[in-house]
Amino acid sequence: MTLAQSSTPLTLPDHTQLPESDGTFVKNFQEHPQSLVLTSSIRPVLARLHSDGQYCIGQDSGIYWWLTEPPERGAEAPDWFYVPNVPPLLNGAFRRSYVMWKEIVAPLIAIEFVSGDGSEERDRTSPFASDDSKAGKFWVYEQAIRIPFYAIYEVQKASVEVYELVANHYEQIVPNERGHYPIEPMGVELGIWQGQLYYQNLPWLRWWDNDGNLLLTAEEREEQEKQRAEQEKQRAEQEKQRAEQEKQRAEQEKQRAEQEKQRADRLAAKLRELGIDAEEITDI
Template sequence: MTFVTTATDSVLSLPDHTQLPDSDGTFVKNLQEHPQSILLTDSIKPILEQLHPDGQYCIGQDSGIYWRLTDPPQKGAEAPDWFYVPNVPPTLNGKIRRSYVLWKEYVAPLIVIEFVSGDGSEERDRTPPSLREDGTVGKFWVYEQAIRVPYYAIYEVEKALLEVYRLLDNTYQLMRPNERGHYLIAPLAVELGIWQGRYQNAELPWLRWWNAQGNLLLTGEERAEVERQRAEVERHKRETIVEKLRSLSPEQLDALGIDPKMLD
């Protein structure tokens, strides 16, 4: 597939997400990547629903971001493990997004997250296109200089190491963690950090969100469990009160204005 553009080409003639490949044919590099992405998406969903009551936002998980036209098309795309784009529709013309095409959207992701499977050199590669004969570029350079993503996170699972960069003065600056060891993503009023615990039947260091007060953002399953435990505590309290009232004499219950029949 070859794309040829000129100065007179209309943006409307450029390929969209339905015309561009949605996969490069490679496998997910480790079994933690998929549940890790789900964990990030599931737990931050209530925050995004508050920020976007109209539902205008997009989350990508191992999905392509097309930032330039190339032949083959995949050379002009990066596929972050997780990213979030504010103020764009989750679908286009009633179709699920196959990829995110910048020349059709114009809105860059607010945050991109990469899960390192190798030595981390690919995720930190700052090589510009001018330094390689084949025109390939470093992933770090693409996010910083081409797509211009405000926040870029690199998570090394094997080392339980997290780096977060913020775009300042057109350059990524390595952020310092706060006193909780987390990184504030200010536009979302959330923090990103590492949590050691069990998720999807695996005890591992997981990348997770916290609110600005340092409270862990729970998944839907975790929220349901908290509600179940709360209901169990309330039920136990009621049963304890009823048992104490049943130990009282009719006269004592009458003095409290309680009908003994209510305790049956």
């Protein structure tokens, strides 16, 4: 293993030269929709935080932190991560991977979805423990990449652990009164939500705002807008019906008034025939 030397930055490979996959595959069918949920629901928040569009999100994308042989040995691929204040494209193209010695800026948060017993996601093994030691995920995120927030989500246990980097070491965050974990730089909270998404009723990892309002996915926002439009349509229809009823009532009042006038005119005519002045009767 050889650590990249800062004196030769121009010779180091970039994302186009490093492998974008180590040949492994996603371990279960829930991971992909879970990533979609996280990304889709956080997009409006990130759009407000980054009006210039300078951020990127990785999903099962490699983060190269150490130049080794083979190259994949010096990379980790979080199931989901977010990097603030970096361009979404490099040279007009999507990144094949995230290369720390080229990018400089570390992700703000990395999230791992546990498929096994969680030991891989909590592995603190240092690559310096022995000549053939492979660095554990936990160690890499904490000591090498230094990601400020690290979350470990276990769908089978309906739980999530969130760690914050404090004084160069991860400290587990205590949930707030809502059972959520604040990610202050993003102005959001992370927690578990039980419900049906993509035809799967599961405990999903979701975002909330700081007031405890669930951040909706694009599909949920679309459905919400659809329901709101339908409610507006129903209200407009009700208003139309009320206006029509008012019009009918006004017309009925007009007809009644006209009928009363006609009766009064007939009575006055009859009285005149009898030689009686209707106004004199009125004055009595």
